[in-house]
Amino acid sequence: MFLNILKLGWKNISRNRKRTLFTVVAITVGITMLIFASSYIEGIVDSTTEIAKRMRTGDVKIMTSEYSRLERIMPKEELVLNSEKLSERIREIDDVTLVSQMVKFNALISKDELNEPGVIIGGDPEVIKIHMGIAEMVISGTYFNKEKKEVLIGRLFAEKMGLKVNDEILLVTTDINYSTYALPFRVSGIFNTGYTYLDKHLLFIPLELGREILDCPNSSHEILIYLKNSDKADEFASGLKNIIGEGTYGDSLTALTWEEDEIIGELMPMVKQIWQKILGIILLIVAMVILNTMLMIVMERYQEIGVLKAMGLKSSEVFSMIVTEALFIGTIGSALGVLIGGGFSAWLEKTGINFAEMAGKEMWEKFDMPFALFGNIIYPNLTLEIIVSSFFFGLLISVIAVLYPAYKSSKMLPAEAFRSKLKV
Amino acid sequence: MKKILFILILLFMVIAPEFTAEEKDPFDILNKIDSNMTFESAYAEMEMIITIKKRVIIKKFKSYSIGNTRSFIEFLSPVRDRGTKILKKDKIIKIYYPSAERILRLSGHMLRQSMMGSDMSYEDMTERSNKLREEYRGEMLQNEVLVGNECFVLMLTSIKKKQTYFKRKIWVDKRKYIGLKEELYSKSGKLVKVSKVISIKLFNNRYYPVEMIMEDKLRKNSSTRIVIKKIDFNIDIPDEMFTERMLLK
Numbered sequence: 271m272f273l274n275i276l277k278l279g280w281k282n283i284s285r286n287r288k289r290t291l292f293t294v295v296a297i298t299v300g301i302t303m304l305i306f307a308s309s310y311i312e313g314i315v316d317s318t319t320e321i322a323k324r325m326r327t328g329d330v331k332i333m334t335s336e337y338s339r340l341e342r343i344m345p346k347e348e349l350v351l352n353s354e355k356l357s358e359r360i361r362e363i364d365d366v367t368l369v370s371q372m373v374k375f376n377a378l379i380s381k382d383e384l385n386e387p388g389v390i391i392g393g394d395p396e397v398i399k400i401h402m403g404i405a406e407m408v409i410s411g412t413y414f415n416k417e418k419k420e421v422l423i424g425r426l427f428a429e430k431m432g433l434k435v436n437d438e439i440l441l442v443t444t445d446i447n448y449s450t451y452a453l454p455f456r457v458s459g460i461f462n463t464g465y466t467y468l469d470k471h472l473l474f475i476p477l478e479l480g481r482e483i484l485d486c487p488n489s490s491h492e493i494l495i496y497l498k499n500s501d502k503a504d505e506f507a508s509g510l511k512n513i514i515g516e517g518t519y520g521d522s523l524t525a526l527t528w529e530e531d532e533i534i535g536e537l538m539p540m541v542k543q544i545w546q547k548i549l550g551i552i553l554l555i556v557a558m559v560i561l562n563t564m565l566m567i568v569m570e571r572y573q574e575i576g577v578l579k580a581m582g583l584k585s586s587e588v589f590s591m592i593v594t595e596a597l598f599i600g601t602i603g604s605a606l607g608v609l610i611g612g613g614f615s616a617w618l619e620k621t622g623i624n625f626a627e628m629a630g631k632e633m634w635e636k637f638d639m640p641f642a643l644f645g646n647i648i649y650p651n652l653t654l655e656i657i658v659s660s661f662f663f664g665l666l667i668s669v670i671a672v673l674y675p676a677y678k679s680s681k682m683l684p685a686e687a688f689r690s691k692l693k694v
Numbered sequence: 695m696k697k698i699l700f701i702l703i704l705l706f707m708v709i710a711p712e713f714t715a716e717e718k719d720p721f722d723i724l725n726k727i728d729s730n731m732t733f734e735s736a737y738a739e740m741e742m743i744i745t746i747k748k749r750v751i752i753k754k755f756k757s758y759s760i761g762n763t764r765s766f767i768e769f770l771s772p773v774r775d776r777g778t779k780i781l782k783k784d785k786i787i788k789i790y791y792p793s794a795e796r797i798l799r800l801s802g803h804m805l806r807q808s809m810m811g812s813d814m815s816y817e818d819m820t821e822r823s824n825k826l827r828e829e830y831r832g833e834m835l836q837n838e839v840l841v842g843n844e845c846f847v848l849m850l851t852s853i854k855k856k857q858t859y860f861k862r863k864i865w866v867d868k869r870k871y872i873g874l875k876e877e878l879y880s881k882s883g884k885l886v887k888v889s890k891v892i893s894i895k896l897f898n899n900r901y902y903p904v905e906m907i908m909e910d911k912l913r914k915n916s917s918t919r920i921v922i923k924k925i926d927f928n929i930d931i932p933d934e935m936f937t938e939r940m941l942l943k
Contacts, residue, residue, distance in 0.1 A: 378803060378804050380798050383801055384801075385798075385800070385804040386802075386803065387803050440791075440796050440798055442791070444808065444811045447751060447772070447774065448744055448746065448810070448812075449810070449811060450775065450778060450789075450811065451774060451791070451793050452791035452793055452794040452796065454794050454796055485774060
C-alpha cells in the first residue's frame with residue numbers, strides 16, 4: 271500500500287506540470303538564497319576572524335589591563351616592560367609557534383606642507399611578515415628593513431599624501447613622557463591589503479625605532495602569541511597567568527585569547543545575529559510561498575480527492591498521498607537549490623565577490639571603519655553543514671506547509687467534495 | 695550739610711555716566727585687556743608644569759616675542775625636548791626637531807595637537823595673535839566676585855564662522871583689566887578648555903599674568919601650569935631672530 275501511495279504521489283506531481291514547476295522553482299530559489307546567504311555570512315565571519323588574528327589578536331595577546339580597556343585610543347604609556355625577556359620565555363613553551371612584540375601609537379606624518387595622522391605599528395619586519403603577511407601585499411617598492419629608517423605605508427595613505435617609494439616623511443609624536451619627538455623615514459614600499467582602514471591608516475616601522483620614538487627601550491604595547499593549535503588558546507592564556515603575574519613585566523598584565531577580542535568576541539556575533547535575522551525574514555517569505563502553492567494544489571483538487579475517497583481511499587491514505595507529493599516536490603526543489611546555490615557559492619568561493627568594484631572605488635574607500643572588518647573581496651565559505659541543513663530545511667518547510675491542507679482534505683466527505691469547495 | 699550733599703550728587707552725576715558707560719561697554723573692556731596683553735617686544739623665561747594622571751612633567755623654555763605676531767621659543771629641558779624650537783610668524787608655525795634635524799611647518803591636524811604634551815594646542819598660540827575685540831562681539835553678563843576680585847563677566851561670540859573657540863566666557867578683573875578666568879567653548883557649545891590666572895604682576899604701567907593654569911577638558915585628569923620666571927618688556931630683538939636660520943642654529 272505504501273508503495274502505491276508513493277506511486278500515486280509521484281504520478282500526481284507530473285499531472286499538472288506547471289503547478290509542480292512553480293512550486294519547485296519557489297523552493298529552489300529559497301534554498302539557493304539560503305545557501306548563498308549562509309556561506310556569505312560564514313565567509314565574512316571567517317575572513318574577519320582571520321584578519322583580526324593576523325593583525326591584532328594573535329591566538330593569545332599580552333598587554334596591560336588598561337591598554338586592553340583603552341585599546342582604541344592606544345595609550346602610549348601602557349607598556350609591557352622587559353618584553354624581550356618575556357617573549358624569550360614564551361618562545362620556549364612547546365605549543366608556541368611565533369611571538370611578535372609590537373608598539374602601536376598615533377603619530378602625525380608630515381611631508382612638505384602636508385600633515386596627516388596615522389597609526390604606527392613598530393614590529394620586527396621578519397616576524398610581522400610571517401603572521402600579517404604584509405610582505406606579499408607590497409605593490410610598489412620593497413618590504414621594510416629593521417636595520418634602516420624605513421617605513422611601509424598603505425596604498426590609500428600614499429594616495430592621500432601623494433607619496434611615492436623613496437620619498438622622505440617625518441614622523442612626529444609625543445613620547446611616553448610627553449616630549450615631542452620626530453624622526454625622518456624613507457618610504458620603502460606601499461602595500462595594499464584591500465581593507466580600507468588598514469590601507470588608509472597603518473604605517474609599519476622597525477620595532478627598535480618605534481621604541482626610540484616613544485622612549486621605551488625593551489618594552490612593547492602588545493605581545494602576540496601564535497600557537498600550534500588555536501583551539502588551545504584558552505588553556506594557554508590561563509597558563510600564562512603565573513608568568514605575567516610575577517610583576518617583572520609590569521603591573522596588571524592580561525593575556526586575552528582571540529575569542530575575547532572585541533571584534534571576534536562581540537562584533538562578529540552581532541553581525542552574525544543581524545544577518546540571521548535578515549535570513550529569517552527571507553526564509554519566512556520562502557515558506558509562505560511554498561505554503562501558498564501547496565494550499566493551491568490541495569484546493570484545486572478537492573473534487574479529485576472526493577472521487578478518490580468515494581473509490582475507497584482512506585483518510586490516512588489521502589493524507590499520506592499529499593504529504594508524499596510535498597516530499598517529492600521538496601526533494602526536487604531542495605536538490606536543485608543545493609545544486610544552484612551550492613554551485614554558485616562554490617564558484618564565488620574561488621573568485622570572491624568584489625564589493626569595491628560593485629560599490630564603486632570612491633564609495634568603498636569611504637567605508638573607513640576603525641577595524642579591518644570587510645575586505646574589498648569577500649569569499650563565501652560553503653560548508654557541508656550549510657548544504658545539508660539547507661536541503662533538509664527545504665524538505666521540512668515543504669512538508670510542514672502541506673500538513674494542514676492535507677489534514678483538511680483527508681477529513682473531507684466525498685459528497686461534500688462534489689457539492690462545494692473545500693474550506694480551509 | 696545740604697551743600698555737601700549737593701556737591702556729592704553733582705559729582706556723582708558727572709562721574710557716574712562715564713563709569714557706567716565704561717563698565718557696560720564690552721568693546722571697551724576688550725580694548726583694555728588687549729592693551730594689557732599686547733606689547734612691543736618681550737623676552738621671557740618660563741616653566742611649563744604638566745600634570746597628567748598623577749605624573750608631573752616640568753619643561754623649561756625661553757621665548758622672544760615682538761608684539762603678538764612674532765615669537766621664537768626654545769626648549770631647554772627635559773633632555774628629549776632640549777633644542778626643540780618653535781617659530782611663530784603671524785599665523786604660520788614652524789618647529790625644529792633636533793632628533794630629526796628637520797623643520798616642520800604646522801598645518802591642518804597638527805595645529806590642533808597638544809603643544810609639547812601640554813594642555814595647550816599650537817592653534818592656541820596662533821589665535822593669541824588676534825585681538826579679542828577684532829574677532830569677537832561681547833555681551834555683558836552678571837558681575838561676579840572671583841577669589842576676592844570684582845569681575846566683569848563677558849560672553850564673547852565669534853564674528854567669524856570658523857573659529858577654534860566659538861564662544862569665550864571671560865571673568866575680567868575690574869581693576870587690572872586682566873582676564874582672570876576664561877572658559878572656551880566649541881561651536882557646538884561644548885566646554886573645551888578652561889584657563890585661570892593665578893598670579894599677576896605690575897610691570898611699569900602694565901598688569902601682566904605671570905602664572906596661569908590651563909585645562910584641556912577633552913583630556914582626562916590633565917592640567918598645565920605656566921609660570922613666567924623672568925620677563926623683560928620692550929627690549930631690542932633683532933628681526934633675524936624670527937627666521938628659519940635661527941631654528942637651525
